[in-house]
Structures are given as structure tokens and as C-alpha cells.
Amino acid sequence: MTGRADLTPPRRRVPRLEDITLADIPPEVGLFPLPGALLLPRGKLPLNVFEARYRALVDDALASSRLIGMVQPSREEDDSDGESPGLFAIGCLGRITSFTERADGTYALALTGIARFRILREDKLRCGYRVARIDSSSFIGDLMEPDVPSFDRARLLDALRGYFARRGLSARWSLIDDMDDMSLLTTLPMMSPFDVLEKQALLEAPTLDDRVRALHTMLDAPA
Structure with missing residues (x-):
């Protein structure tokens, strides 16, 4: 049948x-x-x-x-x-x-x-x-599983706090402090109020080391 x-x-x-x-x-x-x-x-x-x-x-x-x-x-x-x-x-x-x-x-x-x-x-x-x-x-x-670069986490977070303070912005710092290094290097660029060109530069950064350097350049810029 x-x-x-x-x-x-x-x-x-x-x-x-x-x-x-x-x-x-x-x-x-x-x-x-x-x-x-x-x-x-x-x-x-x-x-x-x-x-x-x-x-x-x-x-x-x-x-x-x-x-x-x-x-x-x-x-x-x-x-x-x-x-x-x-x-x-x-x-x-x-x-x-x-x-x-x-x-x-x-x-x-x-x-x-x-x-x-x-x-x-x-x-x-x-x-x-x-x-x-x-x-x-x-x-x-x-x-592939990324190799997280060695970077000065405290310095990066201090730069982020200064950036937010200069612009009168708030953040849930306890959540940011609890992020592991890889999450921090991914979430921080996405959540920060950078302009279009800055965000594109972060996306196109060839390596995570390059992303860290780009983040410092942007976070340390005067308001």
C-alpha cells in the first residue's frame, strides 16, 4: 500500500x-x-x-x-x-x-x-x-573563541566614568564592574553614546587590542 x-x-x-x-x-x-x-x-x-x-x-x-x-x-x-x-x-x-x-x-x-x-x-x-x-x-x-588581550581594566573603567560624568550621563556601574573582560570589551562599545563614525571605527578595529586603543581615544576626548 x-x-x-x-x-x-x-x-x-x-x-x-x-x-x-x-x-x-x-x-x-x-x-x-x-x-x-x-x-x-x-x-x-x-x-x-x-x-x-x-x-x-x-x-x-x-x-x-x-x-x-x-x-x-x-x-x-x-x-x-x-x-x-x-x-x-x-x-x-x-x-x-x-x-x-x-x-x-x-x-x-x-x-x-x-x-x-x-x-x-x-x-x-x-x-x-x-x-x-x-x-x-x-x-x-x-x-572562533577569542583570546582576550591583557589590558588595564581599572584605567578603562575610570575613563568610562569620566566620559559619562563629563556628559552628565548615568550608568549601572555595579553591573559594569561585574562584567568579565570579554563582555566588557563587547558591551562597553555598544552601550556608550559614541557617534556614528566612532562606532564604525570600533566595529572595524582589526583586533581586540585595537578596540581597546580606540576606546581609550574616544573616552579620553574632551566633551
Whole structure:
């Protein structure tokens, strides 16, 4: 006896975060351009998604690799005039690791940074959102367990406190003090109110040592 054919397409296997390799990174990814939003490998970025085109981006990502390309526009103008703003060449892939879909179709989600990428070229829009061919081969080290550099943690935290004080900002210092070194070097750049160019410089820093040096330059700058 012949059984009924199962026409349900097989579900795409989504690897665990710790198992992702370069082969799991698709050659094409949907982009979420957002000025001032810095995502670093192993960092966690909360997002509220309400525009129809970016809801479509989230829907498509959830149905496939769960990956979204976070990238900063290279200029701050919006694209309400029909012209998409230019983008920086380097962004960071974020994996959707939690999400809530609200009754109105908007999303609250969290992205975990996987690896940086370079935009090779943009393709045509898909459901209103931008799509690009990407290459992460230059950032394969982002997928490996990092070697945390030796740095003067007390000096870095003192510089951060001074930076916040000069700008009249507050922070939950007890939580920051309790972070391990790797979390500190990831979370501190993402949470600090640096400008677009400064955040891009932190993203593009070749090594963690370079990131520490860039942080000191930014934190020690006068208000």
C-alpha cells in the first residue's frame, strides 16, 4: 500500500550559535541599516521592529537562517525621498536569538552578533528591504573563541566614568564592574553614546587590542 506523499518542505537546519562556521553564512543577507546601532560579535542588541519592510525582513530571516545584516548608513539622511542612503562597507551579522511578535505585527527581538561582513554589492529590494551580497572570510576569527588581550581594566573603567560624568550621563556601574573582560570589551562599545563614525571605527578595529586603543581615544576626548 502506497502512503500519502508528504509535500511539506524540509525545515532548514539552523546550527547552534557555537557551531556556526563560515559555511553557514549565506552569500546574501537582508540588511537593517540603523545609524548609531552597533552590533559586535558576541554582543546582544535589542531591536524594536515596526516598519513594514523590516517586519518582512524579520519574517524572511525567521523562515531561513535567522540572520540579519546590521549596518550603519554612511550619512544620516533618511530615504523618504526615494533615494536609499549610502552604507558603510562593513557590518555585523546578527542571529535572532529571541523575539516576540506583538498583536499589531511588530516585533521586539534580540540579535546576537555572529561575525562581521563586507558588502560586495547590493541586489534589488526584496519586500521593500535592502539585500546585499556579502563576504565574511576576512573576519573568520570572529567565529572562533577569542583570546582576550591583557589590558588595564581599572584605567578603562575610570575613563568610562569620566566620559559619562563629563556628559552628565548615568550608568549601572555595579553591573559594569561585574562584567568579565570579554563582555566588557563587547558591551562597553555598544552601550556608550559614541557617534556614528566612532562606532564604525570600533566595529572595524582589526583586533581586540585595537578596540581597546580606540576606546581609550574616544573616552579620553574632551566633551
